Amino acid sequence: MMRALVLALCLAPALAAAGVRPSYGGTIRIGVGTAPRLGDGAQGPGDAFVERATAAPLLELDAAGALAPGALAEVPLPEAGGRAFRLRLRPGLADASGRPLGAADVAARLAALLSPDAPSPDAWVALPVLGADALAERRASLLAGVQVLSPTELLVTLAFPLPEFPWLLAAAPLALRGAGPFVAQPRRAPQDPLVLVRNDRHHLGRPFADEVRVVAVDPRGAARLVEQGGLDLVLRPEAAGGRAGPVLRALAATVALVNPARLGPGADAARSALRALDRTELARRFVRGPAEPLRTLVPPAILPGAPHDDAPPAVGAALPARLALLADSSAPDQRALAERIQVKLFDRGIRASVDLADGGRFRARLAAGDYDVALLVVPVQAVRPALAAGQIAFAARGARAARRTMAALAGLEGDDALAAAARVARELDLVPLVASGVRASPAAALQGLAPRPDGAIDAGALWLLRRGAP
Amino acid sequence: MSATAVPIRLALLVLAVCAAPARAASPPALDAVAGALAREVGPPVEGRRALLLDVETRAPALAAPLETALDAALSSLGYAVTPLGGGAQPERSARAAGQDWLLRVRAGLVPGRREVALIGELIPAWASFFLQRRPDARAIPPRIVQARVAADPETLLLAREAAPTGAPFATVRTLARLPGRVLALAIGEPGEPGHAAIVAVTPEAVVVLSPAGERIAERLDLPGAARPVRDPAATVAVGDFGGGRIALQRAGAARGEVLALRGASLEPAGALDAAPLCAGEAGRLFGGFEPGTGVLRDVLGPLVDPATAPRSPRTLYGAACAPRGGPLSYAIVGTDLAVELLGPALRPVAPRAPVSTGCGFALADLDGDGTAELVVSAADPAGPERLRVLAPLAEAPLLLESPTVAGAVLAGAGGDVTGDGVDDAVLAAIVQDGGSVATELLLVTSDPREAR
Numbered sequence: 001m002m003r004a005l006v007l008a009l010c011l012a013p014a015l016a017a018a019g020v021r022p023s024y025g026g027t028i029r030i031g032v033g034t035a036p037r038l039g040d041g042a043q044g045p046g047d048a049f050v051e052r053a054t055a056a057p058l059l060e061l062d063a064a065g066a067l068a069p070g071a072l073a074e075v076p077l078p079e080a081g082g083r084a085f086r087l088r089l090r091p092g093l094a095d096a097s098g099r100p101l102g103a104a105d106v107a108a109r110l111a112a113l114l115s116p117d118a119p120s121p122d123a124w125v126a127l128p129v130l131g132a133d134a135l136a137e138r139r140a141s142l143l144a145g146v147q148v149l150s151p152t153e154l155l156v157t158l159a160f161p162l163p164e165f166p167w168l169l170a171a172a173p174l175a176l177r178g179a180g181p182f183v184a185q186p187r188r189a190p191q192d193p194l195v196l197v198r199n200d201r202h203h204l205g206r207p208f209a210d211e212v213r214v215v216a217v218d219p220r221g222a223a224r225l226v227e228q229g230g231l232d233l234v235l236r237p238e239a240a241g242g243r244a245g246p247v248l249r250a251l252a253a254t255v256a257l258v259n260p261a262r263l264g265p266g267a268d269a270a271r272s273a274l275r276a277l278d279r280t281e282l283a284r285r286f287v288r289g290p291a292e293p294l295r296t297l298v299p300p301a302i303l304p305g306a307p308h309d310d311a312p313p314a315v316g317a318a319l320p321a322r323l324a325l326l327a328d329s330s331a332p333d334q335r336a337l338a339e340r341i342q343v344k345l346f347d348r349g350i351r352a353s354v355d356l357a358d359g360g361r362f363r364a365r366l367a368a369g370d371y372d373v374a375l376l377v378v379p380v381q382a383v384r385p386a387l388a389a390g391q392i393a394f395a396a397r398g399a400r401a402a403r404r405t406m407a408a409l410a411g412l413e414g415d416d417a418l419a420a421a422a423r424v425a426r427e428l429d430l431v432p433l434v435a436s437g438v439r440a441s442p443a444a445a446l447q448g449l450a451p452r453p454d455g456a457i458d459a460g461a462l463w464l465l466r467r468g469a470p
Numbered sequence: 471m472s473a474t475a476v477p478i479r480l481a482l483l484v485l486a487v488c489a490a491p492a493r494a495a496s497p498p499a500l501d502a503v504a505g506a507l508a509r510e511v512g513p514p515v516e517g518r519r520a521l522l523l524d525v526e527t528r529a530p531a532l533a534a535p536l537e538t539a540l541d542a543a544l545s546s547l548g549y550a551v552t553p554l555g556g557g558a559q560p561e562r563s564a565r566a567a568g569q570d571w572l573l574r575v576r577a578g579l580v581p582g583r584r585e586v587a588l589i590g591e592l593i594p595a596w597a598s599f600f601l602q603r604r605p606d607a608r609a610i611p612p613r614i615v616q617a618r619v620a621a622d623p624e625t626l627l628l629a630r631e632a633a634p635t636g637a638p639f640a641t642v643r644t645l646a647r648l649p650g651r652v653l654a655l656a657i658g659e660p661g662e663p664g665h666a667a668i669v670a671v672t673p674e675a676v677v678v679l680s681p682a683g684e685r686i687a688e689r690l691d692l693p694g695a696a697r698p699v700r701d702p703a704a705t706v707a708v709g710d711f712g713g714g715r716i717a718l719q720r721a722g723a724a725r726g727e728v729l730a731l732r733g734a735s736l737e738p739a740g741a742l743d744a745a746p747l748c749a750g751e752a753g754r755l756f757g758g759f760e761p762g763t764g765v766l767r768d769v770l771g772p773l774v775d776p777a778t779a780p781r782s783p784r785t786l787y788g789a790a791c792a793p794r795g796g797p798l799s800y801a802i803v804g805t806d807l808a809v810e811l812l813g814p815a816l817r818p819v820a821p822r823a824p825v826s827t828g829c830g831f832a833l834a835d836l837d838g839d840g841t842a843e844l845v846v847s848a849a850d851p852a853g854p855e856r857l858r859v860l861a862p863l864a865e866a867p868l869l870l871e872s873p874t875v876a877g878a879v880l881a882g883a884g885g886d887v888t889g890d891g892v893d894d895a896v897l898a899a900i901v902q903d904g905g906s907v908a909t910e911l912l913l914v915t916s917d918p919r920e921a922r
Contacts, residue, residue: 019828019847019855019879019899021787022701023805024763064905205698205722206762447851460700465851466806 022448022463028209031217031225031234033332033438035191038184040113040122042172042379043331045235045248045438045455046214053182053196053212053459055175056203058087058106059166065383065453067166071101071176071203073152075166082161082411087169089152095178096199103154105176107146110156111135113173114143122173124394125382127403128165130157136399160407164384170454171382181207181460191216196459207460208448222441232446232464235457237289237332240441247290248455249301250437251380253388254294254337257396258429262372266320266350267429270373273348274431277341283434286336291436296421297389297405299380299435305415307422322351326371329356333436334375341375375433383454385417386410389424397428497535497624499586504539506617507588511573513547518570518596522563524554528578532628536577536588544573564595565605571595579621579629581919582681584664584889586625587618620664626891630838631918639869640836640859641920645887645896645913646683650674651702652898652909653720655832657793657885658708658749660715661686661731666886668896668911671704671718678716678731681887683911689729689736696722703764705757705788708885709749713739717746721764744774748883750791750833752799752814760785765805770816792833792842793885793893798862799842801833807849811862821862828855834884834893836869836916843869845895845914847879855879857897857914870914877901877910888917 032046042048060070067075071093076085093101112118113126114136126132131144145157158165168174181204182196193215200206217225219238225231226241234240235248256274260267279293292299295306323345327338338354345352352373357365366374378395380388386409394402405428409420425432440457442449448461521544525537541551552569554560564572572593580587591612598609621629650672660667660678667686668679678687699722706718714730719742726742744756745766757769758776766786771778790801798819800812809827811819827846835842836859844860855878859870877899887894894915901908913920 019830020807020849020851021703021764021829021880023787024760024765024785200762203698205700208700444852 020447020465022208022461023466024206024208024463025210026464026466027211027213028232028446028459028462028464029213029215029230031215031222031231031236031240033216033236034330035216036194036214037190038194040120040173042381043377044379046216048172048379048381048455049235049457049459050184050194050196050214051172052175052180052456054180054184055172055177056093056179057170057172057175059170061170061383061452061454061456063450063452067170070170071179072169076169078163078165080157082158082163082165084155084157085165086149087154087156090203091152093176093179093203094201095176096183096201097178098201099178101176101179102151103148104151106174107143107148107154109174109176110146111143120173121395123399124391124402125168125171125173127390127394127399128158128160128162128168128406130159132159133399133403159403161410162386162406163411164382164386167382167384168387171387172456173381179203181458182212202460204460208463209459212459212462226441226443229443232443233449233462234441235438236441237287237436237438239439241443243442243444245440245442246449246451247439248437248451248457249299249453250290250292250435251299251301251383251388251455252377252436253297253299253380253392254334254375254377254433254436255297255392255396255425256341256431256433257366257371257374257376258431259369259371259373260429261369263320263323265318266323269319269348270323270345270350271429271431273345273350274341274373274433276348277344277431277433279433282337282340283436286340287333287434287436289332289436289438291434294432294435296418297392297425297430297432298385298417298421299388301435301437302380302383302388303385303413303417303421305418307418308415319349320372322353323372324355325352326355326357326362326365326374328359328362328375328377330358330362331377334377337433338375377436381454385412385421389421392430393424393428396430401428497622497628499619499622499625500535500539500628501543503586503588503617503619504536504543506619507540507575507590507615508543508547510615510617511544511547511590511592514549514570519548519550520552520569521549521571521573522552522554522560522567522569522595524560524572524574526574526576527629529629529631532577532625535628536575540573540575561593561595564593565597569595577629579626579890580618582887582889584621584626584666584886584891585618586621586629588616590615621889621891623891630890630892633916633918634921637918637921640914640916642857642872642875642912642914643920645911646679648672648677648909648911649903649906650909651900651907652881652911653702653704654706654718654788655881655883655896655898655911656706656708656716656748657883657887657894657896658715660708666889667708667731668883668885668887669706669708669716669718670898670909670911671706671720672909673702676706676716676718676729676736678736679911681889687731687734687736691720696720696724697762698722699762699764701764703759705745705747705766707746707749707754707791709754711740711742711746711754717742717749719745719759721759722762742774743776744771744778747789748791748800750793750795750799752792752795755789755791755800757786757789768804770800770802770812772816787829788831788881790831790833790882790884792835794835794840794842796835796841798833798844801831801844803827803829803831809844809846811844819863821867822865823862823867825860825862825867828879830879830882830897830899832882832884832895832897834895834914836893836895836914838892842884842893845882845884845897847882847897855899857912859914875899875912879912887913888915888920890917890919892916
């Protein structure tokens with residue numbers, strides 16, 4: 001009871017300075033950089049917003065960054081030396097259609113993320129579970145580490161001790177689909193505005209707004225629409241409109257992947273040149289939104305500081321004859337970063353060309369190893385060093401690397417985590433570059449905007465202030 | 471006695487009664503408290519009947535009526551009462567006038583209770599045969615006597631102190647601090663008649679507080695009794711609700727409930743098919759929550775009638791009743807922050823100027839002029855919280871604006887908390903208390919005793 005009350009208080013819509021309670025109803029219009037996608041592998045802030053709006057996280061993060069119950073009735077405690085966690089779901093949980101949700105749905109979600117038939121970009125959250133590799137490699141048909149004990153209880157056994165596992169439960173990929181405060185409506189084309197309608201069955205209660213519309217806008221259009229009252233919130237790297245809003249933490253990590261198989265003996269020189277880049281300059285001058293230099297695989301918003309044991313630059317290494325720098329043209333700032341790196345490589349005698357590929361093509365080439373050096377941006381979704389590094393390792397080098405990374409950083413904080421993260425980056429041949437975020441630019445009428453420490457915005461808590469009297 | 475003497479004496483008696491100046495009856499409470507004090511003094515002993523009466527009161531208007539009531543009460547016991555009527559040295563005056571006793575009485579209202587209290591010193595004034603060389607010595611030790619009774623409205627009127635010159639219209643002070651967020655407030659007499667109390671509803675409990683802010687009773691809410699609502703809300707009223715005097719409904723709950731205050735416990739006494747919005751002398755007001763939300767439908771009615779049709783499609787934050795009715799009996803605040811004022815028959819009353827408020831508001835006749843003032847919180851969520859006292863029907867509506875108040879004021883209620891017979895208002899400011907939430911109850915009062 002008390003925990004539920006504490007959660008209710010923690011998650012209660014942020015009160016404004018003066019005494020105005022939230023009101024219900026209306027449509028909130030949100031502008032984002034790219035049209036939001038539905039499905040796994042959130043890339044931009046629009047995807048992340050929609051994912052959180054349409055799914056119910058198993059655990060929530062409160063304003064102070066502590067875990068709080070979400071779809072789970074309580075924050076699970078480690079058992080068996082940190083290798084097992086008993087998850088108890090909130091009774092009466094249902095999706096928007098009224099279908100009851102329970103332990104079997106959590107188990108099914110974990111298994112679906114690892115399905116070899118439809119590999120998910122979010123599979124990293126299920127990798128620590130015992131038997132995840134066997135399921136993903138078709139050596140088993142069931143996830144060995146998951147036991148459904150009752151309709152509302154399941155026991156998750158991990159392949160290795162991971163004290164941070166409860167923070168994985170707060171990550172969006174494990175949220176229960178269809179049980180969020182809103183339900184996405186079908187749209188004709190991916191570029192059309194996405195309409196989310198309220199879900200009165202959400203476990204926290206009916207969301208304040210009746211409807212949320214998410215639409216892609218360019219920077220100029222965003223500023224104009226906010227000023228004219230056409231948008232209530234803009235989530236873009238740059239500020240829109242005259243009203244300063246909160247900065248969502250810089251959790252999108254851009255790393256450079258070096259491909260020694262393609263670069264041969266020139267890999268050392270490329271690696272050395274990339275490590276010598278002035279990351280502060282990159283963050284300050286070539287990223288439009290709030291950004292910080294990335295010293296390890298873990299964004300400084302999660303793990304501040306720099307490692308002491310940075311590897312020495314290679315001396316006298318052979319230069320590659322030519323180097324192609326692959327970048328994702330659909331991700332913000334990647335072109336600018338690639339072009340700046342191209343210049344810096346040229347300064348060090350490396351002739352580089354920028355090779356831009358959008359979304360799907362980029363990922364396909366990355367998976368096939370078809371690059372010399374690639375810039376990869378990973379929106380980090382779990383705010384613990386082991387998990388953040390694991391997610392980046394998964395996106396860059398696959399499941400085995402991710403599992404090794406999480407195990408290597410498990411339980412580490414502070415300097416130990418910094419050193420381990422730097423070591424893992426070298427082992428994976430990754431060069432951390434910058435961490436970037438986005439700004440939330442709200443209209444004056446929008447209330448309840450309180451980004452969480454993981455950058456998430458609770459769409460259900462947003463409401464519009466109406467005035468009928470002066 | 472001759473046969474003719476009886477009619478003559480009866481006629482003389484009737485003439486004497488008719489000719490005597492009409493004696494206005496004292497307020498019952500003054501008679502009662504004077505009688506109680508006289509009984510404490512007791513009948514004259516050893517034939518010492520001469521008594522000099524010195525009455526001093528905080529409110530000047532109370533002195534003369536109280537003196538009259540005491541005179542009558544003491545006279546009925548056999549004393550020959552002489553009112554002092556001023557004078558710097560009453561004891562010396564009593565001795566000089568050959569009085570047997572000096573009764574010095576101080577009177578006033580008991581803070582926080584609607585009671586009038588008298589404290590007297592019964593001082594012997596005759597010269598002691600054994601102490602002739604010390605003419606100022608008292609023959610026997612003096613005695614303290616005291617009495618206290620519930621004050622009626624007339625006594626409250628007389629005993630109310632005048633505000634000092636230049637004093638603000640009202641003062642604001644912290645009355646109590648409660649853990650958690652107070653969702654709704656009501657002021658009234660939930661238990662014994664004459665004993666005011668504050669009823670606060672939090673997400674976890676219903677709490678009854680004394681006018682001094684002390685916890686009288688508490689009832690914890692049953693978990694899971696209501697469907698979850700993102701913005702927890704409740705309504706509460708104190709009045710006649712059948713089996714109990716406290717009625718409340720939480721947002722998300724299927725029905726309202728009635729509680730009875732018995733001693734230090736709150737006991738269930740019934741259920742309601744409507745949300746009790748408030749109660750005052752103009753009547754009770756019932757409404758209903760918009761399903762799944764913490765706001766109310768625009769339904770107002772004096773009866774519990776689930777079939778009452780909404781007045782409009784708009785939604786409401788809440789309603790307030792003026793404790794003593796009057797031209798402004800009700801105030802309604804919509805979720806558009808528009809304030810609607812209603813008379814006793816629920817007919818709209820137009821304010822002189824537009825009125826705005828936040829979600830914390832109350833109607834209370836703070837100055838006792840018969841028309842309730844509106845105590846409101848700030849309507850601008852971007853600005854700091856302040857309390858304002860408005861007289862919506864006056865030429866200059868703004869009577870008071872408080873300094874910045876910590877927290878967000880989200881609930882309020884009106885009623886006599888200080889016990890001076892005039893309404894006060896209590897507003898709930900939600901504040902951060904370390905890592906948790908607490909509520910400061912702020913008292914807004916024009917009682918001059920609070921200004922000292």
